[in-house]
Amino acid sequence: xxxxxxxxxxxxxxxxxxxxxxxxxxxxxxxxxxxxxxxxxxxxxxxxxxxxxxxxxxxxxxxxxxxxxxxxxxxxxxxxxxxxxxxxxxxxxxxxxxxxxxxxxxxxxxxxxx
Amino acid sequence: xxxxxxxxxxxxxxxxxxxxxxxxxxxxxxxxxxxxxxxxxxxxxxxxxxxxxxxxxxxxxxxxxxxxxxxxxxxxxxxxxxxxxxxxxxxxxxxxxxxxxxxxxxxxxxx
Numbered sequence: 001x002x003x004x005x006x007x008x009x010x011x012x013x014x015x016x017x018x019x020x021x022x023x024x025x026x027x028x029x030x031x032x033x034x035x036x037x038x039x040x041x042x043x044x045x046x047x048x049x050x051x052x053x054x055x056x057x058x059x060x061x062x063x064x065x066x067x068x069x070x071x072x073x074x075x076x077x078x079x080x081x082x083x084x085x086x087x088x089x090x091x092x093x094x095x096x097x098x099x100x101x102x103x104x105x106x107x108x109x110x111x112x113x114x
Numbered sequence: 115x116x117x118x119x120x121x122x123x124x125x126x127x128x129x130x131x132x133x134x135x136x137x138x139x140x141x142x143x144x145x146x147x148x149x150x151x152x153x154x155x156x157x158x159x160x161x162x163x164x165x166x167x168x169x170x171x172x173x174x175x176x177x178x179x180x181x182x183x184x185x186x187x188x189x190x191x192x193x194x195x196x197x198x199x200x201x202x203x204x205x206x207x208x209x210x211x212x213x214x215x216x217x218x219x220x221x222x223x224x225x
Contacts, residue, residue: 031211040122041152041200043215055212090157096211102148103204103213105157 003027006091006106013081014114021076021109023091030096031055032074033103034066037088046089049074050096081113116141118205120216129225133190137203137216140184146206147179148213149188153199162188193223 006023013019025032034046047066048055054066063079078085091106117140127133135149146165150158164170164177164186176189186205190197203216 033212035215041202041218041220043158043202043218045212045214048210048212050211055210092213094211094213102150102160102163105159108157 004106012112018079025093029093033092035090086113118216120219124220126222133193135188137186139205141207144205144207147186148204150202151199
């Protein structure tokens with residue numbers, strides 16, 4: 001059983017399109033995250049959701065919007081895709097009330113905007 | 115702005131040597147510290163976590179934490195070519211619970 005799964009693994013799309021990346025975790029965690037990893041391997045937090053409430057949004061353009069239908073899912077919607085959005089996007093989850101435990105990552109989605 | 119700093123490397127060590135990876139952080143109230151390993155094209159996976167000052171050993175890996183100096187390190191003994199990867203330092207503070215990552219250090223272990 002995959003703990004944190006995200007789909008698709010690869011996504012190639014044209015500029016201006018709208019796309020979504022799905023994420024699901026079966027760990028019973030309360031908090032889920034979206035990270036963006038650039039070509040230099042820097043993992044930057046985009047969103048964190050706890051019990052369906054947005055905790056933080058780190059200077060991310062409003063073209064990006066997280067959607068959480070329930071605490072096991074956190075999807076990422078991206079409108080009007082730009083070349084600079086090309087990166088690997090990772091979903092992760094962790095327990096909320098046990099800060100000493102690590103975040104578990106999905107396998108990543110490599111987004112290429114052409 | 116919480117920051118986590120790592121030398122990007124690459125750090126190149128011969129097989130069998132000790133690899134030493136370092137990380138500093140800016141938020142003094144940080145309480146949880148993690149080392150992740152990331153192979154090319156893969157997702158980060160946890161290899162060590164440490165919460166108290168001192169050393170924590172797990173097999174060939176030792177994490178060292180010095181909260182007064184805001185410094186955490188990872189030692190890999192008897193380095194193997196399979197240890198070649200990017201090592202990411204992550205820090206969680208009591209306030210946000212969100213792991214903040216450093217930029218990672220690329221480690222190359224050559225035969």
